[in-house]
Amino acid sequence: xxxxxxxxxxxxxxxxxxxxxxxxxxxxxxxxxxxxxxxxxxxxxxxxxxxxxxxxxxxxxxxxxxxxxxxxxxxxxxxxxxxxxxxxxxxxxxxxxxxxx
Amino acid sequence: xxxxxxxxxxxxxxxxxxxxxxxxxxxxxxxxxxxxxxxxxxxxxxxxxxxxxxxxxxxxxxxxxxxxxxxxxxxxxxxxxxxxxxxxxxxxxxxxxxxxxxxxxxxxxxxxxxxxxxxxxxxxxxxxxxxxxxxxxxxxxxxxxxxxxxxxxxxxxxxxxxxxxxxxxxxxxxxxxxxxxxxxxxxxxxxxxxxxxxxxxxxxxxxxxxxxxxxxxxxxxxxxxxxxxxxxxxxxxxxxxxxxxxxxxxxxxxxxxxxxxxxxxxxxxxxxxxxxxxxxxxxxxxxxxxxxxxxxxxxxxxxxxxxxxxxxxxxxxxxxxxxxxxxxxxxxxxxxxxxxxxxxxxxxxxxxxxxxxxxxxxxxxxxxxxxxxxxxxxxxxxxxxxxxxxxxxxxxxxxxxxxxxxxxxxxxxxxxxxxxxxxxxxxxxxxxxxxxxxxxxxxxxxxxxxxxxxxxxx
Amino acid sequence: xxxxxxxxxxxxxxxxxxxxxxxxxxxxxxxxxxxxxxxxxxxxxxxxxxxxxxxxxxxxxxxxxxxxxxxxxxxxxxxxxxxxxxxxxxxxxxxxxxxxxxxxxxxxxxxxxxxxxxxxxxxxxxxxxxxxxxxxxxxxxxxxxxxxxxxxxxxxxxxxxxxxxxxxxxxxxxxx
Numbered sequence: 001x002x003x004x005x006x007x008x009x010x011x012x013x014x015x016x017x018x019x020x021x022x023x024x025x026x027x028x029x030x031x032x033x034x035x036x037x038x039x040x041x042x043x044x045x046x047x048x049x050x051x052x053x054x055x056x057x058x059x060x061x062x063x064x065x066x067x068x069x070x071x072x073x074x075x076x077x078x079x080x081x082x083x084x085x086x087x088x089x090x091x092x093x094x095x096x097x098x099x100x101x
Numbered sequence: 102x103x104x105x106x107x108x109x110x111x112x113x114x115x116x117x118x119x120x121x122x123x124x125x126x127x128x129x130x131x132x133x134x135x136x137x138x139x140x141x142x143x144x145x146x147x148x149x150x151x152x153x154x155x156x157x158x159x160x161x162x163x164x165x166x167x168x169x170x171x172x173x174x175x176x177x178x179x180x181x182x183x184x185x186x187x188x189x190x191x192x193x194x195x196x197x198x199x200x201x202x203x204x205x206x207x208x209x210x211x212x213x214x215x216x217x218x219x220x221x222x223x224x225x226x227x228x229x230x231x232x233x234x235x236x237x238x239x240x241x242x243x244x245x246x247x248x249x250x251x252x253x254x255x256x257x258x259x260x261x262x263x264x265x266x267x268x269x270x271x272x273x274x275x276x277x278x279x280x281x282x283x284x285x286x287x288x289x290x291x292x293x294x295x296x297x298x299x300x301x302x303x304x305x306x307x308x309x310x311x312x313x314x315x316x317x318x319x320x321x322x323x324x325x326x327x328x329x330x331x332x333x334x335x336x337x338x339x340x341x342x343x344x345x346x347x348x349x350x351x352x353x354x355x356x357x358x359x360x361x362x363x364x365x366x367x368x369x370x371x372x373x374x375x376x377x378x379x380x381x382x383x384x385x386x387x388x389x390x391x392x393x394x395x396x397x398x399x400x401x402x403x404x405x406x407x408x409x410x411x412x413x414x415x416x417x418x419x420x421x422x423x424x425x426x427x428x429x430x431x432x433x434x435x436x437x438x439x440x441x442x443x444x445x446x447x448x449x450x451x452x453x454x455x456x457x458x459x460x461x462x463x464x465x466x467x468x469x470x471x472x473x474x475x476x477x478x479x480x481x482x483x484x485x486x487x488x489x490x491x492x493x494x495x496x497x498x499x500x501x502x503x504x505x506x507x508x509x510x511x512x513x514x515x516x517x518x519x520x521x522x523x524x525x526x527x528x529x530x531x532x533x534x535x536x537x538x539x540x541x542x543x544x545x546x547x548x549x550x551x552x553x554x555x556x557x558x559x
Numbered sequence: 560x561x562x563x564x565x566x567x568x569x570x571x572x573x574x575x576x577x578x579x580x581x582x583x584x585x586x587x588x589x590x591x592x593x594x595x596x597x598x599x600x601x602x603x604x605x606x607x608x609x610x611x612x613x614x615x616x617x618x619x620x621x622x623x624x625x626x627x628x629x630x631x632x633x634x635x636x637x638x639x640x641x642x643x644x645x646x647x648x649x650x651x652x653x654x655x656x657x658x659x660x661x662x663x664x665x666x667x668x669x670x671x672x673x674x675x676x677x678x679x680x681x682x683x684x685x686x687x688x689x690x691x692x693x694x695x696x697x698x699x700x701x702x703x704x705x706x707x708x709x710x711x712x713x714x715x716x717x718x719x720x721x722x723x724x725x726x727x728x729x730x731x732x733x734x735x
Contacts, residue, residue, distance in 0.1 A: 002562055004673050007603070010570045012664035014596075017577030020657045024649065027586055029632055033593045036624070037577060040600050043616075051607040054676045057686050061695050063604075063612045064687070067619055068702050072709035074624045078631040079716035085635045255591065286684045290614040297622025301594065304629055308587060316633065323630045327623060347684055 007048035014041035028081045028093050032074060039070045135241050143238075165195075189282050193271050197422050202233040204421040208464050215468040243410040248311060251407065255309035260408070260415035263302030267422040270295035274429045275350045277439040277449040288349040289337065292430055293330075296385060299423055300326045303387075303394065306416070307404035318403030321475055322394035325384055328482040329391075333381035335490035336374040339497040340364055340434045343371060349430075353438030357447065363437035366522040368504070368515065370497035375435040377490050379459075382427035384478070387420065389467035393475050428459035565606055572599040586632050594625045611683050 018037030025031055043063045050059025088095055169192070206221070209232065213220025221229030247256055273288040273295075275281035285291060300322060307319025341347060343364060344355045356363050365375050384391040395403030405416045432438055432455040439452040473481070504515045576596035580589045597620045604613030691699050 002566055004675055005668060006566060006570070007607070008668045009665055010573065010603075012661060012668060013574055014577060014600075015664070016657045016661045017574070017581065019660065020653055021577070021580055023656075024581065024653050029586055029628065029635065030580070030589055032628065033580060033589055036593060036620075037580075037596065040596065043612075044600055044603060047604050047607050047609045047612055050609065052673075052675050054674050057683065057690055058694070060609050060612050060683065061687055061690050063609070064615060064691070065695075065698060065702055067612075067615055068706065071619050071624050072706055074627060075713045076709050076716070078627055079713040081631060082634060083716055252585075252587070255587070285610060287610045287614045290611075290618060294614050294617040294622060297618055297626075298598075301621065301626065301629075304626065305591065308629070308633060320630070320633060323626050323633075327626055327630075330622060 004048055004052040007044060007052075011041045011044045011048070014038075014044065026092050028084065029078075031093070032077050032081075035077075036070065036074070039066055039073075042066060139238060139242065186282070190272075193282065194268070197268055197271055197425075198418075200425045201418045201421040202237075204424065204460065205233045205236070205417065206230060207461070208467075211461065211464040212468045215465070237414060240410055240414045245410045245412070246407070248407050250311045252309040252311065255305050256407075257412075259302050259306030259309060260412040260419075261302070262305055263299050263419040264415045264422075266295040266298040266302075267419040267426065270299075270426045271422075273349060274426065275353060275433065275438070276452050277447065278350065278354060280439075280449050281350060284348060284350045287347050289341065289347050289352070289430070289434070292349070292426065293334065293337075296423060296426060297326070297330065299419060300385070302419070303404050303416075306408065307394075310404075310407035312407050314400040314402070314406045315404050318394040318396075318400050318406070322387065322404060324475075325387075325391060325393065325478055328479060329381045329384040329486075332377055332482060332486040332490040333385060335487075335494055336378040336381065337430075337434060339374045339490070339494040340371060342494070342498055343367060343501055349433050349438075353433045353440065356437040357440050358444045359440075360437065360442040360526070361519065361523045363435065363440075365435045365437075366519055366526055368497060368500045369518060369522065370493045370500060371435070372522055372525075374490065374493045374497065375431065377486060377493065378431060378435070379462075381482075381486065382431065383463060383466065384482070386423045386427055386463070388424065388463050390470040390473050391478055392467070392472060393478060396472055398472075424460050424463055425456060428456045428463070431459055432456045562606065566603070569599045569602045569606070572596075573603075587629070590625065590629045590632050593628065594621055597621050597625060609683060611687055 014037055018034045018041060021034030021037060022031050023034075025034065043066045046059040046063040046066065048059075049055055050057060050063070053059065084093075088098075206229070210220040210228065221232035223229055224231045224235045247253060270292045272282040273285055273291040275284065275288075281288075303322045304319045307315040307317075307322065310316075341352070344352055346352055346355070352364075360366070364371055366372065383389075387394050393403075394400075395405065397403075400406070405413055408416060429452070432452060436455050436459075437451075438455075439449055440447045441451050500515070503511045506512060573596045576592040576599065579592045583589050583592065597616065601613045601616040601621070604610075604616055
């Protein structure tokens with residue numbers, strides 16, 4: 001019988017991987033991928049608590065909210081990246097420094 | 102000066118342009134074995150197989166029925182669960198392969214009949230029934246090409262990503278009460294999710310081919326899928342809200358008791374939702390008039406331009422399996438699934454008949470309507486289909502709210518409308534069969550008339 | 560036993576996907592590794608008995624977000640792909656920060672006494688529906704408004720940008 005701990009540790013690993021991806025990549029879409037990792041780590045936590053914890057189904061409901069928010073976030077972020085690409089012809093976020101004083 | 106003039110053009114550019122070597126072909130592994138076996142035993146085996154084709158076919162049918170009966174009656178209760186699972190999965194695989202093989206042959210026959218020709222007639226004993234098998238044998242022997250600049254791991258992976266989810270969708274589709282691999286709470290959503298993954302394989306293959314035709318096909322597939330998932334889901338949600346379950350077995354069981362209790366005839370909004378679902382499912386299966394991802398007249402073959410041999414067959418199988426899967430979902434949700442038109446004769450046979458009819462209509466549509474442009478595809482979805490399905494969902498919910506004994510007047514009206522819709526459905530089906538019978542009876546005269554009308558002097 | 564085997568398979572797949580993304584330089588490969596991770600996590604939801612969340616994960620994430628992401632990659636990675644490999648100093652810092660964070664999280668997870676309940680919640684779909692329209696009605700409505708705003712915002716941001724012509728230029732080119 002598996003308990004809560006393996007899921008939480010997996011979630012922690014996914015979170016750290018996501019943060020590492022966000023930090024290390026310079027491509028905007030790769031950073032979005034890292035953000036998806038972080039959100040999935042959080043969702044996995046919620047669902048694991050809903051199964052093994054004492055919260056009942058609230059965890060699964062919250063996980064649904066996270067999935068919906070992630071979808072909205074991805075759509076808006078991609079629209080912004082496309083704009084970014086149209087403006088300066090690259091998705092390297094270090095190039096987007098035109099507003100620098 | 103003379104010496105320099107005599108020098109032949111031996112520049113690297115010239116070599117690259119004019120020297121064209123045939124690539125070395127390496128047959129390896131299973132493919133090689135199959136080719137060897139086919140060339141060794143084919144000349145003896147295939148004529149024998151064809152000579153006794155009908156006998157073999159009926160023997161196999163009897164064997165399958167007896168096997169299923171024996172397993173279900175005696176063996177299944179004694180065995181552990183995973184043996185049952187393995188048996189069911191193997192049975193599903195066999196069924197799905199038969200669907201794809203008959204579907205490919207059927208498509209060619211249907212296209213032939215619609216275009217006033219015969220289609221494949223020679224392979225096999227009767228009406229070219231073995232054409233798909235012969236095609237499969239040919240495809241297995243073909244050279245397995247991978248473009249030099251392709252993204253090779255993704256190129257190799259893509260057919261599997263297309264084929265495996267298309268099969269997984271069948272794990273949740275019920276053929277009857279108890280005739281399902283796993284009756285899940287979320288069966289309907291599972292089928293939709295698997296069909297959504299299938300498209301990922303198409304996009305993967307299109308991108309990995311590193312060819313502009315493939316990439317165009319993949320891009321079209323992506324935008325078409327993402328937009329048509331929504332009207333498809335919304336029209337299904339209208340049906341799900343009416344019956345209050347996401348389990349496909351529950352949905353089918355709730356429509357027990359004659360054609361007037363099928364969901365299609367419950368209210369006008371659901372009647373329309375069936376057609377919107379059907380249109381959206383055509384788009385998500387890449388069927389004409391939405392077959393832009395593989396538009397032959399524009400994109401060579403679309404996303405599978407660079408595929409050959411067995412990988413191409415896998416894409417083809419995935420397409421026909423997807424066609425049957427969406428038709429099966431439409432059957433279970435709107436057409437009463439395995440329930441018979443008159444109560445009391447429920448059988449998986451009804452399910453197969455109805456789904457096959459819907460697949461046939463997909464073929465009919467494909468060979469009748471012209472392909473539309475990609476901007477027309479998107480406009481049709483976002484401007485017309487999406488608001489219309491939203492309206493259907495709201496209308497169906499309101500209808501459900503008022504169709505109860507508290508609103509006596511509306512209940513009577515609803516009963517009349519339901520009766521009218523049922524009659525309309527029967528009328529449409531009767532007209533269809535009458536037309537088909539008339540056309541079949543007068544088939545020679547009709548073709549003659551058409552030839553005289555359209556080809557004067559023939 | 561079987562549950563543990565499936566868990567470690569799926570968890571290994573998810574972690575391998577993350578590591579592969581960290582090491583990869585091709586943005587399309589990254590997108591497909593992301594899809595691998597999403598499917599593996601969806602499988603974990605099935606393992607946890609959360610069928611509805613698992614199916615929604617595959618339907619929305621893999622069928623929607625991932626397709627959109629691959630689409631965005633195809634639209635933007637034509638040329639001038641930025642060098643995706645970080646410098647050596649960055650890698651050292653990254654490893655240090657990641658290790659410390661992971662260590663802190665793991666230690667705190669292992670040293671906490673969790674209140675566990677072995678009972679699985681039953682009949683998930685109906686109960687989730689009831690809690691969405693009961694207990695969580697406020698967040699549900701907020702999320703629907705947010706989705707609408709996100710849709711409109713994305714449509715506004717991604718609208719075709721026709722180069723606007725100046726009035727005197729337009730006057731010269733208009734055909735009566």
